[in-house]
Amino acid sequence: MILASTRYRDGAFHSGGLRFAVEGDGADMKLARAWDKLEQDYPRFHRADRLSRVLMLGAAPFFAPGGALEKADREHIGMLLCTSTGSMESDHRYHExxxxxxxxxxxxxxxxxxxxxxxxxxxxxxxxxxxxxxxxTAPSATAIAPAIGMLRQQGMRWAVCGWTDTFAGRAEAILAAMDMEHAADDLVNELQHLFDEH
Amino acid sequence: MRVPVWIGAARCVSALGEGAAAHVARMRTGGTALREHPGPASKPMVMGRIPEELLPDGPDRIHRLMDRCLAPLLDEVRPKPDERWLLVIATAKGDIHAMEQGDAAASAIPLLAEHIRQRCGIAHPPLTISLACASGTAALIAACTAIEQGHADHAIVLAADALSRFVLDGFAALFALDPGPCHPFDAARKGTTLGEACAAVAVSRDRSRMPRMLGRWRAGAIAHDANHISGPSRTGEGLLRAVRSAMRQAAVQPSDIAVVNAHGTGTDYNDAMESIAFERSGLGDVPISGYKGWFGHTLGAAGLLETVIALEALREGTALRTEGFSTTNVPGRVHVLTNDQQVRGNLLLKTSSGFGGANAAVLIEAASA
Incomplete structure (x- = not known):
């Protein structure tokens, strides 16, 4: 089941009872300001590429004090990252x-x-x-159902799972902290519902 | 009771040639396929480039590589509309050549995946995995697990990466390239050598549906170092966890494993890390091979390509030597093969590791010859 979720899109952040919007000139400034709002002490964030930053931003509330995965055993937390553009923003910078x-x-x-x-x-x-x-091409829990099953088979009891995309000045994330010890179909349906709300 | 999953219909192409049997024959009798070719800015560079005559015509190199393996595989297995097939694709950089040609949008990996899906005529959306140099091994894990768990009855696994200036210059900038052919696990190792390849297999729960049986799936696992983005864990944490998880799932001991096919890039840190992880896993006495001295590091294709070749050799009871290796100085105790060797048993452990700290391990029983 989904224990917690985060949505972020171009400065607008929503995770549980935490909701805010930041302004800034471009995706990078908005990500930096959103990160500051979360009061995360992790300078490495600002050196990471944009896809990594939006993923770290979206997942931060899950591991914060009182967060859904704060006390989860780190050995048994899986990760599923779905993305359309992937590293294209970094590809473009490197290539240019x-x-x-x-x-x-x-x-x-x-x-x-x-x-x-x-x-x-x-x-x-x-x-x-x-x-x-x-x-x-687009977030689909049905499409990644086999990957959710793979995490379960490898003993992952929890997972950070969802969608992030960054390109052409935009950045978005739809992420879930999941308790994997539930029926596989229920996990897929809940995740699909989260994506559909998008 | 786990569902048996069978692996077969293998196809592969690399600088060394085409087909698993041809690779094994060449590796028994010939030398490395790593040669000087014109690199970026026409500067000569040692790499594993596939001869043009081995590739079909096509719009670009990655499609030509994929088509070389996919076309004959589809002819052989012929997925039917009323069967439950899954397509699993692995690539690190996909069609990055499109970006080099000025068409950034065309370099999107999902576009390449959709093209392949249509080519295969498989309805289910493809599972397209990009897990750096562990992509090919991870794809095999995802496909076999999907069948075990009932998400599909059959799957095609396709892994490919092509040489590009983008990647050649990037590895050079990291000082990760050996100026000559690489020397995995060797005291003289100076870095890796890049190559290009495609490999493809079919996997199925129906043994009768599987032509040219290569092996039977036992287990696989992925684990992360959580240590460094571009360097492996000094203590092999992620690889150790992946190997232990695979062995635990398959309920096997180190002594059950006939041969380990390592990632073996030829870089100082990777090979040292692997040796530590293997020793910590209790695999210090198990014969170990690394194949990148033959055809180079083929990135996202490497895991599947090397699995196919190692299984083909193991079907005849053989573990192939590590080209470029003579004397080791890695910190962990490992038994790296300097000569082809007859081995006892038929269980292969294949491992891969990649940037981002991803590690993958699979256990597969080789079929009888």
């Missing part, structure tokens, strides 16, 4: 520098893998569990 200067930046190259966002989330919260980055 390479094209215009002939120089490849190692710092820009590494986040050209969309699953880097899972790595950033795992480092932020010490998550050693299973996880997948799934590329798809």
């Amino acid at each position: 520098l390479l094209r215009t200067s002939g120089t490849a930046s190692p710092a820009l190259f590494v986040p050209t893998l969309p699953s880097i966002a899972l790595g950033e989330l795992s480092i932020r919260h010490g998550l050693h569990g299973s996880g997948l980055c799934l590329m798809m």
Whole structure:
């Protein structure tokens, strides 16, 4: 079952009883201001690529004091990240520098893998569990039902699961903290309902 | 009682050639396929480039690689509309060449996946996995687990990545490339060598539906280091967890494993990490091979390509040597093969690791020859 959820879109943040909107010039400034609103002491956030930042922002309330996953065993928290654009924003930045200067930046190259966002989330919260980055045109719980089953088979009792997308100046997330010890069909239906509300 | 899942109908193409049997034959008798080719800015660079004559015509390289494996596989397994098929695709960078050509939108991986789905005629949306260099192994885990859990009866797993300036320059900028062919686990290792490949298999719960049986699925797991974005855990935390989880699910002991096919990139940190994780897993005496000295590091294709080849060799009771390896200096105790070796048993452990700290491990029983 879904224990908690977060929605973020271009500065508008909503997670449980926490709801706010920030203004700013562009997606990066809005993400930074939203992060500050959550009072997260984690400077690494500001150095991460945009896909990683929107994922860390959306998942932050789950691990905060009193959050749905605060006391969950980190060994058994899985991660499923669904995205359409994936790392395209990072791809574009890296490629443009390479094209215009002939120089490849190692710092820009590494986040050209969309699953880097899972790595950033795992480092932020010490998550050693299973996880997948799934590329798809639109959020669909039905499509990822096999991946939810995979996490359960590998002993994941909880999961951070959902959709994040960033490109062309926008950033959005629909994330759920899930208790995986429920019927698989119920998990998929609840997640689909969350996506449909979007 | 777990549902048996069978793996077969394997197809693969790399710089070394086409087909699993041809790869094994070449690896028994020939040398590395890593050669100097014109790299970015026409500077010579050692890489595992697939000969043009092995690829069909097509709009771009990633589609040509995929079609080389997918077309014959579809001819062989012929998915029917009334069957429950799942398509699982693995790639690290997909059609990144499109971005290099100025069409960023066309580089979106879901576009590539939808093209492949239509080509396969499979109704269910594809599961398209991008888990860095663990993508191919993760895709096999996702497909086999989906069948075990009843989400599908059959699946096609397709893993591919093509060489590009984008990736070659990126690895060079990280100082992660050996100037020559790579030396996995060797004292002289200086980095990896990049390659390109495609591999594809069919998996099914119906043994009779599976041509050219390659093996039987036992278990698989993914785990994260939670340590560093571009460097592996110094203590092998994620890989250790993935291997232990797979062994626990399959209820096997280290002594049950005939051979380990490692990720073995040839970079200092990766190979050191793997050796520590394998020793901590109790696998210090199990023969270990790494294949990247033959055809390079093929990124998202690597896990599936190397699984297919290792199973093909193991079907005949053999573990293949590690090209480029002679003397080890990795910190963990591992038994890296310098020569092809007859092994006891038929259980393969294949592992992969990638940027972001992702690690994947699978256990598969090789079919009889």
